[in-house]
Amino acid sequence: MKLSNNPAIDTATKLVAVAVMMFAFVFVVMVPLYNVLCDALGINGKTSGEAYTSVQAAVDESRLVSIQFVATNNEGMPWEFGPTVSVMKVHPGAVNDTVFHARNPLARDMVGQAIPSVSPSRAAAYFHKTECFCFNQQPLAAGAEAELPLQYIVDQDLPADIHTITLSYTIFDVTDMTRGAVANR
Amino acid sequence: MGDHHHGPAKGLSRWLFTTNHKDIGTMYLWFSFAMFILGGAFAMIIRAELFQPGLQLVEPAFFNQMTTMHGLVMVFGAIMPSFVGLANWLIPMMIGAPDMALPRMNNWSFWILPPTFLLLASTLFMEGGAPAAGWTFYAPLSTTYAAPSVTYFIFCVHVLGLSSIMGSINIIATVMNMRAPGMTYMKMPLFVWTWLITAFLLVAVMPVLAGAVTMMLMDVHFGTSFFSAAGGGDPVLFQHVFWFFGHPEVYIIILPAFGVVSQIIPAFSRKPLFGYDSMVYATASIAFLSFIVWAHHMFTVGMPVAGELFFMYATMLIAVPTGVKVFNWVTTMWRGSLSFETPMLFSIGFLVLFTIGGFTGLMLSIAPADFQYHDSYFVVAHFHYVMVAGAVFSMSAAVYFWLPKWCGRMYNETMGKTHFWISFIGFNLAFFPQHFVGLAGMPRRIPDYALQFADFNMMSSIGAFIYGLSQILFLYNVIATIVAGKRVSEPKVWDGAEGLEWTIPTPAPYHTFEVPPAVK
Numbered sequence: 001m002k003l004s005n006n007p008a009i010d011t012a013t014k015l016v017a018v019a020v021m022m023f024a025f026v027f028v029v030m031v032p033l034y035n036v037l038c039d040a041l042g043i044n045g046k047t048s049g050e051a052y053t054s055v056q057a058a059v060d061e062s063r064l065v066s067i068q069f070v071a072t073n074n075e076g077m078p079w080e081f082g083p084t085v086s087v088m089k090v091h092p093g094a095v096n097d098t099v100f101h102a103r104n105p106l107a108r109d110m111v112g113q114a115i116p117s118v119s120p121s122r123a124a125a126y127f128h129k130t131e132c133f134c135f136n137q138q139p140l141a142a143g144a145e146a147e148l149p150l151q152y153i154v155d156q157d158l159p160a161d162i163h164t165i166t167l168s169y170t171i172f173d174v175t176d177m178t179r180g181a182v183a184n185r
Numbered sequence: 186m187g188d189h190h191h192g193p194a195k196g197l198s199r200w201l202f203t204t205n206h207k208d209i210g211t212m213y214l215w216f217s218f219a220m221f222i223l224g225g226a227f228a229m230i231i232r233a234e235l236f237q238p239g240l241q242l243v244e245p246a247f248f249n250q251m252t253t254m255h256g257l258v259m260v261f262g263a264i265m266p267s268f269v270g271l272a273n274w275l276i277p278m279m280i281g282a283p284d285m286a287l288p289r290m291n292n293w294s295f296w297i298l299p300p301t302f303l304l305l306a307s308t309l310f311m312e313g314g315a316p317a318a319g320w321t322f323y324a325p326l327s328t329t330y331a332a333p334s335v336t337y338f339i340f341c342v343h344v345l346g347l348s349s350i351m352g353s354i355n356i357i358a359t360v361m362n363m364r365a366p367g368m369t370y371m372k373m374p375l376f377v378w379t380w381l382i383t384a385f386l387l388v389a390v391m392p393v394l395a396g397a398v399t400m401m402l403m404d405v406h407f408g409t410s411f412f413s414a415a416g417g418g419d420p421v422l423f424q425h426v427f428w429f430f431g432h433p434e435v436y437i438i439i440l441p442a443f444g445v446v447s448q449i450i451p452a453f454s455r456k457p458l459f460g461y462d463s464m465v466y467a468t469a470s471i472a473f474l475s476f477i478v479w480a481h482h483m484f485t486v487g488m489p490v491a492g493e494l495f496f497m498y499a500t501m502l503i504a505v506p507t508g509v510k511v512f513n514w515v516t517t518m519w520r521g522s523l524s525f526e527t528p529m530l531f532s533i534g535f536l537v538l539f540t541i542g543g544f545t546g547l548m549l550s551i552a553p554a555d556f557q558y559h560d561s562y563f564v565v566a567h568f569h570y571v572m573v574a575g576a577v578f579s580m581s582a583a584v585y586f587w588l589p590k591w592c593g594r595m596y597n598e599t600m601g602k603t604h605f606w607i608s609f610i611g612f613n614l615a616f617f618p619q620h621f622v623g624l625a626g627m628p629r630r631i632p633d634y635a636l637q638f639a640d641f642n643m644m645s646s647i648g649a650f651i652y653g654l655s656q657i658l659f660l661y662n663v664i665a666t667i668v669a670g671k672r673v674s675e676p677k678v679w680d681g682a683e684g685l686e687w688t689i690p691t692p693a694p695y696h697t698f699e700v701p702p703a704v705k
Binding site: 007008009011012015016018019020021022023025026027030031034035038041043046074113115121122170172173174177 | 286287290353389390392399400426488489
């Protein structure tokens, strides 16, 4: 393909097109592809942000898996936030419920967002949340408390060598983001 | 048609408006040397603080600004522009072209650099100080926790990328369209080959860096969450995007250096380069592999084992084409009629020290071992062996080799050799002990360290001061040569040198090859 009669301009035009394509590549390919790969492979212990729906009946009662709950506050997040039960022993396939507890100690309304991560990351694809407070942002009025529900199923196909799964939540202060205001700088 | 043989314009406007590849090359070289001194000054502050354990001279926050600015200025201000300058001077002369293909764009790609670095340096005096997240500026250090000056930094990176892309497009357009009749691709000097491949790498990855900083800009100012977990993003994504640019970037720095020593070693061995074809293919292989190894910089972020293995093996594979090159250089010297003028000394210094840097790279590529080496001084030692003893030594070699051609005067050989030996000793004293402290557990980018590292750090600092001072000798030698060096007039300044640039008069006239030479 010839874009110009001057061969040097022709080469340069094509190269500019390559540069523009590579810039677009970052946004159109790299970012979505990274997110897809993380979801599919559980890289970084990422779990699905969607509720799991296809509940299967068979409960594997021959097996017990320990589920540990960990809660962390991101820097500057003043909420009291943690699990009510720190370890649960569950059968793969069974539907389990637990509750996290949160309190906003400040005299102003705030919004929190919990981000989950599963360890070992290999287990992330087998840990299904049918209901989770982390699917939504959590508004808490000044001084208010809340019980945050979590319902999950451990897949029957969980590799046999995994006996313990740690589910970690980090709670972030997203009050400024939800106001539509620009981050606090 | 006017006067073909007019000389340069007079005064400042000559430099501001010039489209002459030699003028632009000269400006690039002087600019990069100025940045080398600036980045070196930052390094001296770092080494002075690390001379003894404890905090003596600077605040930790300022120390972080120094490591960050040192890296940014050296990579983007000193090394990259110095090789672009060399390309401007030499590529037209090596392929028998009268000038670069796009001379006005050439002027632009240089002149946007100095204001950009002025802006970058000015962030040191802004509220909150300069960027301090390291030259790799990982999010969220460079977004959530950055000083307000990060916006200026992002703008600077955009402009630097633009400059590099314009420079590369120019080089590719020149090499593809302006070769003298008979100069087929496989007859091009290796310096031209390595730069052609480097330019393609730059066009491919500088936009990726621009994308990374654009995402940072949007996270900081426009409420997006590319790198913020709170909004559904991921800080690790930044590392992937950055290193997708960053790994090709390190070959962008080293490939032109390969080209330089591939010109110099045959000249002082008085033999043609051994294995020219394999050198070309090895360069292309390295460039290809550079795109599929980026995650070896981030083995510790938590990747699936399959990922660790893939990036480990792909990285180790790079040792093959690199080994081909090293053996070719050694074989070129084998049974050659060697002489050891300053350019040759720097080239051999490059060969030895770059190989050491390559071996430590191979150690770092072993994923399980990397968990210990990661972010330690071992890494610092590794990349200074390839960046300084690789890129900067070859650049010094290039200046000594072609300076007589450029200005028609010979440098002082004794002073040149002194510069080499002081550099060589200073460099090794500075960076060799860093392998030991790194393996023993000293992390990089810290202003203070545990007491057991004190002796090696003191040696390292003394070495760094020696290396830094030796560059003043270099500067003096170059200026003394230009002003009052012994005149040389034979076209072939070095008896063993081959190539079209040695067929034109010395000093190189302002306009060369207005009539294309015949290449047999």
